[in-house]
Amino acid sequence: MKGPQMRTPMRRVRGLGAAHSGTKHFWHQRVTSVAGIPLTIALVVIVVALLGRNHAAVVQILGSPIVAIVMLLFIINTVYHMWIGMQEIIIDYVHEDKLKLASLMANTFFCFAVAFASAFAILKLSFGV
Amino acid sequence: MAELEAGTTTGRQRPRPLSPHLQVYRMMLTFVMSGFHRISGFVLYFGILLLAWWLIAAASGPNAYANVEWFMGSLIGRLVLFGYTWALLHHMLGGIRHLIWDTIHGFEPTERELLALATLVGSISLTLIVWVVGYLAMGGPR
Numbered sequence: 543m544k545g546p547q548m549r550t551p552m553r554r555v556r557g558l559g560a561a562h563s564g565t566k567h568f569w570h571q572r573v574t575s576v577a578g579i580p581l582t583i584a585l586v587v588i589v590v591a592l593l594g595r596n597h598a599a600v601v602q603i604l605g606s607p608i609v610a611i612v613m614l615l616f617i618i619n620t621v622y623h624m625w626i627g628m629q630e631i632i633i634d635y636v637h638e639d640k641l642k643l644a645s646l647m648a649n650t651f652f653c654f655a656v657a658f659a660s661a662f663a664i665l666k667l668s669f670g671v
Numbered sequence: 672m673a674e675l676e677a678g679t680t681t682g683r684q685r686p687r688p689l690s691p692h693l694q695v696y697r698m699m700l701t702f703v704m705s706g707f708h709r710i711s712g713f714v715l716y717f718g719i720l721l722l723a724w725w726l727i728a729a730a731s732g733p734n735a736y737a738n739v740e741w742f743m744g745s746l747i748g749r750l751v752l753f754g755y756t757w758a759l760l761h762h763m764l765g766g767i768r769h770l771i772w773d774t775i776h777g778f779e780p781t782e783r784e785l786l787a788l789a790t791l792v793g794s795i796s797l798t799l800i801v802w803v804v805g806y807l808a809m810g811g812p813r
Contacts, residue, residue: 572773575766582763585722586756586801594809597736600729613726624716631713656723663726 567626574623581616588612605667613664621657625649704787708765711758718755756801761794 588609592600603609628649636642696702725743728735742748768786771777777786806812 572770575770579763579767582759586759590801590805590808593805597729597733600736604726604729617722620719624712624719627712628716631709656719660719660723660726663723663730666730667726 571626574619577619578623581619584612585616601667610664610668614661617657617660621653625653700787701783704790711762714758715762721755757794757798760797764790764793
């Protein structure tokens with residue numbers, strides 16, 4: 543690397559910055575944002591296409607493989623993206639240690655719950671029963 | 672700290688430069704749009720519960736689905752959905768703007784103002800288009 547280095551040699555050895563995890567989350571937020579563009583457009587198209595349809599039709603369309611796969615990808619990608627985003631917001635604004643840890647935990651619980659509940663619903667719509 | 676000590680060793684306090692408070696900044700569109708991006712992300716974080724509710728209801732059966740349809744069709748439900756649509760599309764366009772900036776492009780004063788304006792105009796226009804198409808798909812407002 544050329545130019546002056548802001549990082550100390552020890553940090554360079556460990557490959558970690560102040561976040562204690564390097565730039566992993568920064569990069570993952572970029573990857574999920576790029577993936578999120580087509581997936582968000584697809585979600586809007588799917589929802590608009592299902593407007594006003596009765597339950598049976600909605601179940602049939604949501605459960606069809608292509609739609610279900612796109613919905614699953616949207617959910618997984620979006621939940622990971624929003625998990626990183628909320629973690630960043632918490633770290634920025636919550637400075638009291640216990641409250642910060644509790645908020646970070648709550649963020650993880652919420653994201654897992656939303657992802658699993660939504661994924662379960664989509665899989666149930668696909669596989670029936 | 673080093674600067675503060677250097678100031679005091681001269682015998683009299685030199686007025687230190689103070690960070691301007693938020694209120695004395697001239698409101699810039701880029702500044703407002705930066706806030707909007709975070710706020711829309713925060714709102715969407717909880718807004719995804721609507722999507723989860725819709726999916727779970729569809730998987731649960733006709734009765735549960737009827738409840739979702741009732742809420743989404745109510746005035747409050749439509750307002751919430753309209754806000755969700757706007758937040759979603761605004762965050763998406765704001766994200767595209769940030770991805771452009773990530774490539775080290777679009778930082779000139781006119782460019783960044785234009786990008787901020789495009790985000791706002793684009794998100795409002797897209798939201799209206801989606802809702803017009805949605806109502807047309809349903810055969811008009813009802």
